Amino acid sequence: MAGALSISSQPTKTHLSSTQALIDTPEIQHDLSTSNIQGACKDFAAILGPENVSAERSDLVTHSGSDYQSYAWTEESAILSQVILYPETTEQVSELMKVCFRRRLPVTPYSGGTSIEGQYIPHLRGICIDFGRMSNILELNKYDLDCVVQPGIGWMDLNEELAAHGLFFPPDPGPGAMIGGMGGTGCSGTNAAAYRTMKDWVLSLTVVLADGAIIKTRQRARKSSAGYDLTRTFVGSEGTLGLVTEATLKLAVKPPCEAVAVCTFPTLRDAASAVREVLSNGIQVAAVEILDEVQMKSINDSALTRLKWKEEPTLFFKFTGSDDFMVEHLAKQVGNITKQNGSTAYTFASDETERNELWSARKNALWSMLAMRKSPTDKVWTTDVAVPLSRLPDIIEFAKADIEKSGLLGSIVGRVGDGNFHTLLLIPEDKHHIAEDVVHRMVDKANEMKGTATGEHDVVLVKRDYL
Numbered sequence: 001m002a003g004a005l006s007i008s009s010q011p012t013k014t015h016l017s018s019t020q021a022l023i024d025t026p027e028i029q030h031d032l033s034t035s036n037i038q039g040a041c042k043d044f045a046a047i048l049g050p051e052n053v054s055a056e057r058s059d060l061v062t063h064s065g066s067d068y069q070s071y072a073w074t075e076e077s078a079i080l081s082q083v084i085l086y087p088e089t090t091e092q093v094s095e096l097m098k099v100c101f102r103r104r105l106p107v108t109p110y111s112g113g114t115s116i117e118g119q120y121i122p123h124l125r126g127i128c129i130d131f132g133r134m135s136n137i138l139e140l141n142k143y144d145l146d147c148v149v150q151p152g153i154g155w156m157d158l159n160e161e162l163a164a165h166g167l168f169f170p171p172d173p174g175p176g177a178m179i180g181g182m183g184g185t186g187c188s189g190t191n192a193a194a195y196r197t198m199k200d201w202v203l204s205l206t207v208v209l210a211d212g213a214i215i216k217t218r219q220r221a222r223k224s225s226a227g228y229d230l231t232r233t234f235v236g237s238e239g240t241l242g243l244v245t246e247a248t249l250k251l252a253v254k255p256p257c258e259a260v261a262v263c264t265f266p267t268l269r270d271a272a273s274a275v276r277e278v279l280s281n282g283i284q285v286a287a288v289e290i291l292d293e294v295q296m297k298s299i300n301d302s303a304l305t306r307l308k309w310k311e312e313p314t315l316f317f318k319f320t321g322s323d324d325f326m327v328e329h330l331a332k333q334v335g336n337i338t339k340q341n342g343s344t345a346y347t348f349a350s351d352e353t354e355r356n357e358l359w360s361a362r363k364n365a366l367w368s369m370l371a372m373r374k375s376p377t378d379k380v381w382t383t384d385v386a387v388p389l390s391r392l393p394d395i396i397e398f399a400k401a402d403i404e405k406s407g408l409l410g411s412i413v414g415r416v417g418d419g420n421f422h423t424l425l426l427i428p429e430d431k432h433h434i435a436e437d438v439v440h441r442m443v444d445k446a447n448e449m450k451g452t453a454t455g456e457h458d459v460v461l462v463k464r465d466y467l
Contacts, residue, residue: 031104032125037082040127043099044085052086052133059084063110063128065121079121081108081128088133090206090214090245097243098212100127109239111151111180114173116366116382117457119185119238129243131180137161138246145251146203146220151180151244167251170195173456174366179247185458186236190318190362193279193417194286195252197456199235206246207234220248238458255320258286259327259350260358261334263343264312268292268400268412271313272393274341275416279389283333287318288417289362292400295369295411295424296361302371304364307357310345316362324350365413369424372409377429383439383462385446386420386455395449399423399442406438420455436462 044053054060057080064078087093100107106126113120122128135152142165149158155177159168171182172189181187183205188197195201205217217230234241265271271290278285290313291299297311317334321327327350335346349355369380387395396412403410403423408431414421423442427435443453443466453459453466 028106029104030106030124030126032082036103036105040099040103040105041083043103044083044096047092047095047099048085048087054084054086055082060128063108063113063120063122063130065118066113066115079123079125081122082125084128084130086130086133090208093129093208093243093245094212094214096127096129096212097208097210101211107243109180109184109243111184112154112176112178114176114178115181115185116174117454117460117462119181119458119460121461123461131178131245134245135178140165141220142167144220145253146248147251148246148248149179150246151183152178154178155182162251163254166254168254169201169249170252171198171201175363179249180244183235183244183247184237184239185456187458188415188418188420188456190287190289190415192415192420192456193288194284194320196418199232201250202231202235202247203250204248205231205234205244207242207244209242214245215242222250236458238460255286255322257321257324257327257350258355259319259331259348260355261317261319261331261346261348262314262358262361263317263335263338263346264310264314265338265342266312266344267342268313269393269397270342271315272396272416274315274338274343276389276392277337277341278334279417281333281337283330283337285317285330285334285417286320287316287415289316290314290396290412290414290416290421291316291361291365292412294409295365295413298372298411299361299364299368302364302368304368304371305357305360307360309361312344314361316359318359362413365411366424369411369426372426375428379427379429379432381425381427381435381439382422382457383425383442384414384420384422384455384457385442385451385453386418387446387449387451389419391449391451392416392419392421395442395446395451396421398445402438402441406434408435408438410438418455419451 060080061075063084064080106124108122108128110120110128110130131152134150136150139148162168170191172191173187182198186198207215292313293311296309300309319327319330331348349358408425410423410425425435453463
């Protein structure tokens with residue numbers, strides 16, 4: 001889950017225009033007084049039991065941010081919620097929201113706490129609702145290829161359960177991410193080249209609105225032309241429209257055969273151009289990721305993988321299919337195209353152990369950059385943009401040059417199969433403003449290329465002005 005749900009039970013002035021500038025939006029008046037919070041805590045305890053209501057500082061700090069988000073966060077300077085709540089059912093969430101609505105308390109939802117753009121920072125303070133105890137698979141409909149889950153289940157745990165049935169849930173963001181936050185951000189992952197984003201894998205949602213009302217966005221049918229597509233409205237809304245308490249997810253059949261290939265290039269533009277050529281030739285890759293030479297060096301220096309890597313711009317491809325012949329044919333096609341685009345080496349692996357070793361570099365990108373910190377106060381800012389595929393080499397080359405010009409240590413990483421890539425910036429404590437300028441220039445350039453400020457991390461506060 002992400003963002004904050006601002007709540008008021010007071011009537012607001014009616015505006016007759018079809019659009020309204022943010023500056024003209026009336027400010028919601030919250031009541032964060034000690035007496036109101038104390039009264040609310042009594043109400044919360046009556047609903048959940050006192051053991052599920054916490055105002056302990058350690059809990060408040062845990063729910064306020066983390067070392068790997070883009071904000072300059074420390075335990076000492078963190079903005080804290082005033083109370084953390086731990087519900088277990090949709091009905092409990094509804095009753096909690098009725099209390100918050102009546103008492104005019106802002107609410108921040110929280111699930112996995114893996115956000116890297118600060119989605120769960122409680123900038124309005126108030127109440128944090130932690131969905132960690134709502135982590136069950138409620139239904140598995142194998143022959144309908146769907147399941148119903150609560151928001152606190154992690155995608156990795158879900159896939160572990162689904163594997164026994166030959167199924168999987170394709171969106172695969174960072175380890176530890178949970179379905180609630182994945183839906184709130186509309187995330188994707190390394191599988192996005194073939195399986196797209198979270199919006200494509202959510203059939204229906206059960207949502208608790210600001211006043212405690214419970215709605216279901218649609219039924220389980222695979223398609224429907226009845227009414228508004230409320231499901232897609234809530235997916236990507238960062239917790240600002242309501243709190244998701246159940247999600248009906250589409251599932252995919254796990255491909256029986258899989259292989260991985262890794263290829264290196266003289267320049268980052270060569271690598272990005274090769275991706276463009278592969279995709280424009282209609283070759284169906286399951287995943288394609290890019291890591292620049294800075295990232296490959298940090299992986300070597302951190303020793304987080306067993307292999308020693310060439311410190312050159314590198315593409316990681318994943319292929320899937322119904323048999324080995326199909327997978328090997330795809331890999332051969334890609335190998336030919338990458339060679340035509342200047343690839344200096346191409347390594348292919350279909351054995352599971354070898355596949356995992358080759359893919360380990362991509363999965364350890366963030367952790368290897370964190371390992372490069374020279375001081376405990378250094379931060380890693382991970383952000384993203386997306387552009388049309390034809391402009392991918394241009395935006396990556398621009399971002400790379402700008403990072404080098406800034407004097408920061410930074411790398412290019414990303415799931416370039418859908419025109420989306422990330423920068424990982426290592427930031428000394430006194431250089432945060434420089435990193436912020438780099439990020440804003442990258443966003444400006446992406447928008448200039450008819451792209452977007454964020455492909456999968458979502459808007460939060462840093463990129464709100466770009467909407």
